[in-house]
Amino acid sequence: MDTPRIPAPAAALIGLLGVLAALGAGHLAAGVLEPGASPLLAVGNAAIDATPAVVKDFAVRTFGTADKLVLLIGMAVVLAGLGVLAGLLSRRAPRAGQALAVGLGALGMLAVYTRPDLGQFALLAPAVSLFAGLGAFTWLHGRALDVRATDGLAQDRRRFLLGSVAIAAGAGLSGLAGQLLGRRVDVAASQDTVAPVLPRAAKATPIPPGADFAADGTPTFLTPNADFYRIDTAFSVPRLRAEDWELRIHGMVERELRISFADLVNRPLVERTITMTCVSNEVGGPYVSTATFTGVDLRALLLEAGVKTGADQLATTSSDGWTCGTPLSVLLEPDRGALLAIGMNGRPLPAEHGFPVRMVTPGLYGYVGATKWIVEAEVTTFADFEPYWIRRGWGRLGPVKTQSRVDRPNGFAKVPAGRVVVAGTAWAQHTGVSTVEVRVDGGPWRTATLSAESTVDTWRMWRAEFDLAPGGHTVECRATDRSGYTQTAQRADVVPDGATGWHSKFFTVT
Known part of the structure; x- marks a missing residue:
């Protein structure tokens, strides 16, 4: 059968x-x-x-x-x-x-x-x-x-x-x-307990009038929390309560520190407005945003722990096991301003951006200086520890490269004849943007008008006007930072340490 x-x-x-x-x-x-x-x-x-x-x-x-x-x-x-x-x-x-x-x-x-x-x-x-x-x-x-x-x-x-x-x-x-x-961990309730602490912070440098050209098509100077870019490896967002959080600072230090959230917020709180950029940002890409972060100065904590001679890396670990390595020489600069942040734009950190505590380092790409959901910090050396992305072929130091992009007109847009406004954004964190130049159809470079500067750690918007004949046109931009460096036209991929090249857009005047 x-x-x-x-x-x-x-x-x-x-x-x-x-x-x-x-x-x-x-x-x-x-x-x-x-x-x-x-x-x-x-x-x-x-x-x-x-x-x-x-x-x-x-x-x-x-x-x-x-x-x-x-x-x-x-x-x-x-x-x-x-x-x-x-x-x-x-x-x-x-x-x-x-x-x-x-x-x-x-x-x-x-x-x-x-x-x-x-x-x-x-x-x-x-x-x-x-x-x-x-x-x-x-x-x-x-x-x-x-x-x-x-x-x-x-x-x-x-x-x-x-x-x-x-x-x-x-x-x-x-x-x-x-x-x-x-989702049983009540992150929202924990955030509510953090909110009353934030107003105690020493205020950031006031954002001056005219800090953006949003009316001409640039982003607003501060990026709303919901719009702030998010690139990380977390398949599911860690859900932590501030009440349960603790940071261990150890390794090549004179004294190990264990800091609870209550300990952290009892220290002097400061606000700092910082532009962050992802190393995966293509030329002209969207992965750059600005927020006013509230937190505790990281340099002060490292000095309290006492960094031993020979250490050159701070290896930090997220609650989900992701690791990051930051040059200690950067973190220990007196004016660098790296933070253990607990707030973002006047609110507790969103869960997606690292609540209850994250690291923010001005002038470094996020993969080397912006650990979210941070729970451990080991003072060590580059020779002794390879972080997550370094093991995968990315650069070790991760300084943000001087860049600019065209925000208006949109690519392939049709623009009415007459005076054409071109506007965009430039950034050179911790160095500062000095000038932005713009040209159309490969013509002579013209110096654009810059928005008012907040600090050297934040982006600047730019605008320029052109009288253009009907037909297709290509606009390009390039920025020069305060060190005198002008961004190169040579295109480089984002791997291993960030993209380079001039951003351009094609549009049509009708």
Whole structure:
């Protein structure tokens, strides 16, 4: 007698439901134990960690801040495809689907095990995922074979269909419950306790009138928190309470410091307005923003700890295990102004930007000076410690390069004939922008009008006017900083230490 064979549509459904059951159960278990232990998130984080610099740059350039969402969707599609394939290969016997469940479970366990921010108990989440997926697949496969062996008796069909619906519903509810449990840390309530502290800070240099040309198409001088660029490796945003936060400063220091949030805010608080730039910012790109940060002077903390001779790097660690290395020579400059920030534009830091505490270093790209969710700082040497992005081929020191861009007109815009206003933004953090020059169609450079300067750590806007004939035109810009350096026309990729080149836009006068 021939071995019963499950119809292809039912087999595909069984494989897909097995994957869904595994993901839902794993996400629920992670919600109870540790949100980052969810197999899907852990594998996603592992994929991000393994991504070469050129691929990471492509993802940021192509998808922007949606790069992690694209990765998540891609993983879901791949897993669904594997589930369907395993089901189709298991039409007579469940071995292929069972092998997939074990393989995916092992992958999830390996991803969780290698995460530096997860403990051993977190391995329970992928273990639950493995057994749930294996159990759901095996049970449904058996019910489907019963249906086939009995020529589809009504009770067997009903049992299979009800089981399929129950597993699908259970997977969905488990995933939802895991998501809710993972957000059980009440970050908003903790932020509310921080808000009353912020007004105590010594005020930043007042922003002068005319600090931007927003009416002419530039950004506003201060970037609203919701619009501030965000580029990081966090697949899911860490959710920390200020009440639970502690920073350990150790390593090559005279005395180790352990600082709670209450200790931190009892120190002198200051405001500093700082423009930040991502090293992944292409020429003319959007990953540059300005905010007034409130926090504690980092240099003062390092001096209190007592930096030992020979140390040249501050290795900082995020709560999710990400690491950063900052030159101590920069942090110890008397006028550098690096902060452990707790506030942003008069509000507590948003969770996405590092609440409760992040590091901000004027003049350095974020990957070497802006650790979010900071929980550890080790005074060490570059020879003894390689941070996250340095191990992946990025530059070690990360000074922000002098750059400028055209904000108006938009690329390929149609502009009415007459006086054409061209406007844009320039930055040379901690050096200061001296001049910006603009030219149209390769003609002579003209000096643009600059906005009022706030500090050398912030961007400056520029504008210029041209009388242009109807037709297509190309506008270019270049900035010169206070050291006398004029940005080069030579194009360089963002890897390893930031892009260079003149920004240009083509538009049409009608």
